[in-house]
Amino acid sequence: MNHFNIVFGFIFLSLISLSCQEDFSPKTDFKERYILESYIDLDYDRYMNTQVYATVSRLYNVEGFDPSQNKIDPSVSGAEIYLNYREILYKLQEDTNKTVITKYGTNQIYYYANLQNIYPSYNVSLTAKMPDGKVLTAQTQLLEGIQLGFSYNFDRGFTTKINRFLWGDAFTISWNNINDHLYFPQLLIPYVKLSPSGNEKKYFYEVPYTFIKQNGRYEPVFPSFTLDNSISYDYAAIDSSMVVLLQSGYAKYIFGYIMFQMVEMDNSLSKYYESIHGSLDQYSVNLDESVYSNVKGGLGIFGSRRTLSVSWRFDSTYAKSFIKK
Numbered sequence: 001m002n003h004f005n006i007v008f009g010f011i012f013l014s015l016i017s018l019s020c021q022e023d024f025s026p027k028t029d030f031k032e033r034y035i036l037e038s039y040i041d042l043d044y045d046r047y048m049n050t051q052v053y054a055t056v057s058r059l060y061n062v063e064g065f066d067p068s069q070n071k072i073d074p075s076v077s078g079a080e081i082y083l084n085y086r087e088i089l090y091k092l093q094e095d096t097n098k099t100v101i102t103k104y105g106t107n108q109i110y111y112y113a114n115l116q117n118i119y120p121s122y123n124v125s126l127t128a129k130m131p132d133g134k135v136l137t138a139q140t141q142l143l144e145g146i147q148l149g150f151s152y153n154f155d156r157g158f159t160t161k162i163n164r165f166l167w168g169d170a171f172t173i174s175w176n177n178i179n180d181h182l183y184f185p186q187l188l189i190p191y192v193k194l195s196p197s198g199n200e201k202k203y204f205y206e207v208p209y210t211f212i213k214q215n216g217r218y219e220p221v222f223p224s225f226t227l228d229n230s231i232s233y234d235y236a237a238i239d240s241s242m243v244v245l246l247q248s249g250y251a252k253y254i255f256g257y258i259m260f261q262m263v264e265m266d267n268s269l270s271k272y273y274e275s276i277h278g279s280l281d282q283y284s285v286n287l288d289e290s291v292y293s294n295v296k297g298g299l300g301i302f303g304s305r306r307t308l309s310v311s312w313r314f315d316s317t318y319a320k321s322f323i324k325k
Contacts, residue, residue: 033059034076036128036136036300038111039269040083042118042143043306050118052083054092054111056128059299073104080129081111086122090115120144126302138295138302143181143266148310149174151232157315158258160235170232173260177229182270184263185223185231187238189245190255207241207258209233225273239322246322256319259311268294268303 038054056076081092092111100108121144128136151172152162160171173185187207192200208220209231220240223231238258265273275292293299 031059034128034130034134034136034298034300035059036126036138036295036298036302038081038126038138038300038302040115040118040124040140040142040304041307042304050115052090052092052113052115054081054126054128055109056081056111056130073102073106075102075106075109076130077109078131079111082127083113083115084125084127085115085118118142124304134297136295136297136300138300140266140268140294140303142304143264143306146175146264146308148260148262148308154312154315157318158312159315159318160239161315161318162235164235169236170234171238172230172232173262174230175262177227179267180227180270181267182225182227182265182273184225184265186261187233188259188261189241190257190259191245192255204259205241205245207233208237210237211240225277242319242322246319257311257313259309261307261309264306264308266304268292268301269305272301272303 035057036054037056038052040050040052043049056079057074058076059074077094079094083090083092090113092113094109094111096107096109098107102108120142122142123139124142125137125139130136151170151174152167175183177183186204187209188204189207190202190204192202194200206222208222210221211218211234212221213219220237271292275290291299292301294302
């Protein structure tokens with residue numbers, strides 16, 4: 001997973017201030033403002049692995065109405081960013097992501113810090129001083145811990161060959177929903193694929209939660225985000241995924257387990273995602289009051305997210321049952 005692109009890729013690296021006036025002008029008077037995007041990537045299972053990432057950019061203006069005419073990277077270098085956790089200050093270090101090239105031909109600038117002994121529910125604050133002296137601040141509350149529950153425990157290994165009369169036709173994972181947070185669940189089967197040169201690369205095959213019939217054929221349906229406190233995967237959909245994966249030439253490279261993974265966003269990130277979902281894409285350049293921001297002195301977002309995961313080894317006979325003889 002690319003840590004520099006928050007789970008829904010919402011870093012604003014090219015924005016222009018647009019709005020409508022009574023004279024129908026599509027542009028208002030330009031005001032230079034900074035945009036601070038930061039999130040804490042929590043790991044409550046391994047407390048030493050918690051990290052915070054941030055990017056800083058500025059709004060820009062162009063002649064006319066085509067934002068693609070801008071040729072100058074709006075990313076900001078030289079900012080001084082500090083995170084305050086329980087009166088402990090962590091300074092974020094500036095770096096460049098060598099794997100991400102912006103549309104301006106530059107490497108993405110970001111800031112990061114490794115945090116120690118981070119525990120749930122504490123309030124944290126972020127202060128970012130710009131090279132020109134402008135100061136942006138933001139606060140958030142760290143996510144609480146949640147527990148996952150399962151409709152079946154698979155004590156002898158994962159299999160869909162269970163008593164459906166007693167346990168139903170779907171595997172359900174549930175959790176205690178907190179304050180209408182957004183959740184992004186995935187059921188994954190890890191496997192290794194060999195390249196022509198013989199190098200191994202790990203992949204994750206995502207399992208749909210169901211199939212629906214469209215235009216005379218069955219199409220997989222994958223979960224996106226949810227506000228609910230559970231998700232159910234049809235056992236038939238899991239079996240179909242096993243057929244596709246194991247009969248496509250990867251059988252001897254499968255890892256032998258299935259994994260449920262879910263990203264939880266805190267209240268701030270959830271509100272931000274909901275405010276832009278479906279409206280901001282590569283062609284969207286507007287930023288108005290409908291976009292949630294909790295940054296004072298500028299625009300942007302500061303929040304925390306957590307990835308939960310649990311895995312089950314396959315039953316010794318389950319995977320083998322799908323391999324062609």
